[in-house]
Amino acid sequence: MIKNIGIVGTGDIATQFVTQIDTKKYNIHSVFNRTSRSLINFTQIHDLTNGYTDYMEFLDDDALECVYIATPNQTHFKYAKEAIEKGKHVLCEKVLVLTASEAKELYRLAKEKNLVILEAVTLFYMPLYEEVKRLMRDGVLGQISGANITFGSCKEYDINNRFFSLEKGGGALFDIGPYGLSAAVYLLGTDLDLVATSAVMAKSGVDEKSVTILQNPQGQQASIQLSFRGKMPKQIVLTGDEGYLIINDFPRAEVGVVTFNDGSTKVIEKGHAKDVFTYEMDMLNHLSKRPETSEVPDVRDVSLRVLELMDDMRESWGYKLFK
Template sequence: MKPLTWAIIGPGAIAHQFAAAQGALGRQIYAVGARNRQKGEAFAQRYGIERVFDDIPQLLADPQVEAVYIATPHASHFSWMKQALEQGKHLLVEKAITVSSDELNEINRLAAEKQLIVAEAMTLFHMPLFRQLKQLLDSGRLGKLKMIQVSFGTLKEDDPTNRFFNPELAGGALLDIGTYALSFARFFLSEQPDQLFTTVSKFSTGVDEQCGILLQNSHNEMATISLAFRAKMPKRGIVACEKGFITVDDFPRAQQAQLSWTDGSTETIRAGETDRALQYEILALEEYAANGTNPLHYLTNDVVALMTAIRQRWGIRFPFES
């Protein structure tokens, strides 16, 4: 499979990890786009990138670019994605891929029209461990799936001006860390939940600071999710079935899980490497582009639909949303 020619939009912290992952694969990124040219040039020099653009539309118009990694804050994703697709580029986009289903539906229509691939850089969707765990559930060895529990809490600085709490930048725990927790739950649920219950505590700026979410689907599979932006909690996912349960700690990039059987016996399941998380995403996007389809995109659609419904229940709407 021939590697694609990649460009990056937004040379922030996660983009450094992406560039390092490309280097570990023996690749050289072609271009980086940054509104701050000095920052873009420093990034390019560090990673041996050939071209620097401070005009992002000019980068997207470059015929050499085949795939674009978008690493800007998620409030800006929709605009860059739309422009990139119109210029014929495949897309790998950081979380949350869009802030609403309306945005994502428009992106999906455009990608289908242009016959291009869009993928969310949701690490757990591409980690080998999760594929192995899903195979285990599908085998029936654990019996029927009953309950999923997910917690994710982080202690963000109590500062209304930073992006985490800024409604102009689509701040709040749901779109920043909740997308991981919901993706974990949806990955293992056999179908999209059709029942949703939730409660929220809002920060002073009006975005969500912490919440509880309860989901249920027609198979009576349930998921409970706890999120917090001002309290540290473990990044832990538990998948409970009739004959045992799986515990995945630090789940977004996990390389191992604990399997606990109802008789008290345990075993450790290992697959993949945490340090290669972004490499798996790069290779997946290139595979999807070669095959002309992204088989996991329905998960992204479902998670964004859940986040959209949850925000509607909370009455949280960002100033830029029409």
């Protein structure tokens, strides 16, 4: 079992990981941060002993089995590739990388070395979504028509903030887009294609809001609305000819409600949001044993398809990555 985890980064999400993961199952073995002051502060607060400001030295530790990457988007590819080359499994915060070609390179390299790399899109791992897939297979909603997905917040424009920084891989697409697009692809399949997309761009060159329509060969459609310029519910509405399912606060949702055509309802409840990082590591261990995963989508396939769709969306918008 893969137990010893090294944290890359010392920000808010790294703090959540360290404080919420089940330490009876997993061990926070070490931490890397380029800034010694942040590293010392983080290790002291969380009572950790193995701290590094040199990434190669951090990776050279033979006891380290898995690297959790919790740094800004533009750093993910470099840190993940170097970790895989050193024989470490990788759990990387969203967005995994900035292009589908980078993802393909990492997946190829990981496969060659019998390693697993996963994107930490929380909805992939919350048990509620496995239950939703089961309900879909069982026809509880009837013939699935499509999904409507919204995710938005109102952020003050600041070119120095990573949310609006082209250099740091900013924009709503790379920040909250992985949630919206991953929900669509996870539920409706990797054969979803881009039908139409429109974005409003910030002065810094990143997207601040967008509306996108996807469709698969079965005629199922998904609409995804993302925004940094207006608050919207974090909501999935999955529709079928027998009823619809609403999931609120969807990245880490524990509850969904089905409303049937006759007005009756059914509550679906499964999982605990506080355990999401443990669920992520559980999945990494599950996939490292090379099991058959026919009933649950292989989230690596979902991540790759989402990045391919993002490539298409950015091309349509004229969003040029920082070089």
